Amino acid sequence: MRSNRIRTTALAATALLAALSLTACGGNDNGNDGKAGAAAPAASVTATTPDTGKDAKDAKETDSGTAKAPAENVSTTSKGSTGGSRSGKSSVGTTASGNKSPVTCTGSNTKVTVSKVSRPINHLLLTATNTGSVPCYAYHAPALRFDDAQAAFPVLRDSIPQAVVTLAPGQSAYASIGLSGEPDGQELHKSAHLSVYFTGKANQGSTGASAELTLPAGTTWGDNGFVTYWQSEMADALMY
Missing domain, CATH: 1.20.5 (Single alpha-helices involved in coiled-coils or other helix-helix interfaces)
Incomplete structure (x- = not known):
């Protein structure tokens, strides 16, 4: 137990x-x-x-x-x-x-010449070269007066360029002068002297000094002639 x-x-x-x-x-x-x-x-x-x-x-x-x-x-x-x-x-x-800021081209800051061209016939060529030290604007078209004519020469509106021609020092602008236009048989005037006036931006009258030129011998012009707007290329001026 x-x-x-x-x-x-x-x-x-x-x-x-x-x-x-x-x-x-x-x-x-x-x-x-x-x-x-x-x-x-x-x-x-x-x-x-x-x-x-x-x-x-x-x-x-x-x-x-x-x-x-x-x-x-x-x-x-x-x-x-x-x-x-x-x-x-x-x-x-x-x-x-x-x-420097461009100024307006005038007879005092450019040298303007006039010459006879073979093509187109009955045309003269105006050349304006910037002789200044700053760029200048060649506004609109030159205003022309042959000898002591009472009215300015007609301007060809169809020749307006796309932009204002700006000339750096030494550069040139061109305008052609159609001495006689249509119709044929118009009265022609013989001249020996040409006054070239420049216009301002507003295109109201002339501005600055004019350029006084001697025309090529035997130059004649008619009332239906024309001058083109200033162009940057000679070919553009002579195409009218």
Whole structure:
């Protein structure tokens, strides 16, 4: 009996120890879960921290790259501006000395000549060359007067150029004179002298000095003749 009790007690103790062991294991599992749960955020934080650092680094590098682009542009612009400023100063100097505002062409800043041409027949060619130091505008058409004629010579409206002729120093403008027009058989006048007047932008009368020219020998003209507008090319003047 006593032996059975001892055995029973031993079995009970063994069962109790087993139960305690299971309880301890369960407690350890729970502890591990807790630790794992605590570790998860830590791991998450640890994972986030490198990512955040990488993102920050990338962002920094991106910002740095973005910052470098304007810096390079500014540098380039600055160099360009510096070069441009130097060039600009040079340009300003050139503008101040060589590219002054144009004035109106007149007999005082141009040399005007008149010559006879073979084609078209019965035509003369006027050439006005800028002898001044600044550009000049050859506005509209020259106003002509043969000898002491009472009226100015007719102007051919069909010869209006697309733009005002601007003459740089040394350049020339051209106008042709049709000495006689249709119909044939008109009365012709013989002249030895020609006065050439320049007009202003408003085309109201003459402006400045006139050019006084000697006509080619034997020049005759009719009331139906004409003079063209000033042209930048000789061929354009002689096509009428």
